[in-house]
Every structure is written in C-alpha cells, then in structure tokens.
Amino acid sequence: MKSLLAWLGLARSGVNSRKTVTFGDASAVTGSRFWSIVAVVALAVLWQQSSEREWVNPLFWPTPAAVWNQFVRIASEGYRNFTLWEHVGWSLYRILMGFGFGCVVGIPLGLAMGLSNTIRGLFDPLVEFFRPIPPLAFIPLVIIWSGIGERSKILLLFLAAVWIMTLAARSGVASIRLSKVHAAYTLGASRWQVLRYIILPNALPEIFTGMRVAMGVCWGTVVAAELVAAESGVGFMIMVASTFLSTDIVVMGVIIIGIIGYSIDILMRKLEARLIPWKGKG
Secondary structure, eight states, X not given: OHHHHXXXXXXXXXXXXXXXXXXXXXXXXXXXXXXXXXXXXXXXXXXXXXXXXXXXXXXXXXXXXXXXXXXHHHHHHOBTTBOHHHHHHHHHHHHHHHHHHHHHHHHHHHHHHHHOHHHHHHHHHHHHHHTTSOGGGGXXXXXXXXTTXXXXXXXXXXXXXXXXXXXXXXXXXXXXXHHHHHHHHHTTOOHHHHIIIIIHHHHHHHHHXXXXXXXXXXXXXXXXXXXXXXXXXXXXXXXXXXXXXXXXXHXXXXXXXXXXXXXXXXXXXXXXXXXXXXXXXX
C-alpha cells in the first residue's frame, strides 16, 4: 500500500513531512502523478461524452472506440504500403536526425557565443533573425535547396532545433557564476580545465532544457516536414487521412505523436536527473 501511494506521489518522505514552508521549494512538489492520472481520466470521459452528443457529428469528432479500432486495423494491416510501426520508425528517424544535427551545430555555437565577444557579435544577428521565423516558412526554400527526398525533411527539422540549442547553450554559459571561474584560475586551472570542469557542467542544465524544448518543436514540425513528398511517417498518415476526412485516423496519429513525444520527454528528464544531479543546487 505504501509503495502504491509513493508511486502516485501521495506518500511524503520524513524530511518533507517536517517542512513548514513549501511555496517556492521545488523539491516539495512531488505529488503530481496522482493528479496527472485524474486529468487523463477526466479527458477520456469528456471525449467519450462529447462524441456521443447529437450536436457533435461523428465525422468530425470520432469516438474513442473508432480511434482504437483504426489503431488495431492499421497495426495489423498497415496503411499506404507501410505498417504502423514503419510509419512511426520513419518519423522517429527524421526527428532524431534533425534534432541530432541541431545539437551538433547549435551547442558548440552557443558555447562559443557565450565565451567570445567576437563570435557572439558575428553570429548574434543571424541567430536572432532566424529564431522567431516558424520552420514552416522554410519549406519552399528547403525544397529548392535539397529537393523532395529525405534531406529536405531532415533539414527542416534541423532548422527547427538549431536556434533553440544555440540560445540554450549561450544562456547556460551566461548563467555561470563568475566567482567559480575566478576560483578555478586562482587554483591554477588552465582554460581547457575551466571549460571542462566549470563551464560545461554548469551550462548542462540549460542545455538539457533546450534539448527538451527543441525535441518538442521537432515533433510539432514533423507533420509539415512529411508534407514534402513523403511516402511514410505519422505526419504523412495524418495528411492523407485528412484528405479523405478520416478523422479517426487523424486523431489516432495525433495521439501517437503526443504519446511518443511525452515518452521522449520523460526519458530526457530521467537522463537529466541521472547525469546532472547538481542541477538546482547552486
């Protein structure tokens, strides 16, 4: 029973139970899992009830049963010459490639901008100019530059992630306490040692936050990326289904994207907690 309460976040540790002040203490916010379950159940009930009302046309708002039946059918029979898992696999491949290239370019660029006035002066106008532009605006240029193959889709997702990662890395460097750098130099550390043991560890929390945001933006862009002459992918399924007003398949695709995106975010949270245990501890 105690283990179940702990999993739901209702059981408090001995330390937290003695606290008299919790507002402003992030470590005291531990009972959210129970309310997450309540929210999911409430949304499911609302979905079921709204889809059964006469004023909701099932053509435009499918029932949960219809969406589940489509999931079972496509999982077993496939959709447009690909199985459901192949569609999911292609979307994951494109997102991870675009996100990965965005990290490889954006993180070193952001670190360099945070450490060098010259590099920041050179690249800051470029980053600040492209950052607010929606990735969808680049679709015509991406087709011209890279054609309609896989490169165009990966390039679009790269453009969605690279500016976020650049700003995250730059903010991570800016958040470092200068006293730590001075202390390291006082103890005889070299510039490489300062970069490795002071700058990178202290910038990692901001970088991981940027990675989570960039991954979410990439998932939001994958539907547009798979508009570019794609033959597979969850976004492709959604767009083809919308052409035939198959809203049950559209809703199924949206749910799949949400579940996978949320799962990746949880995985990144776990990695962050394991790899950056010093986050939030000064």
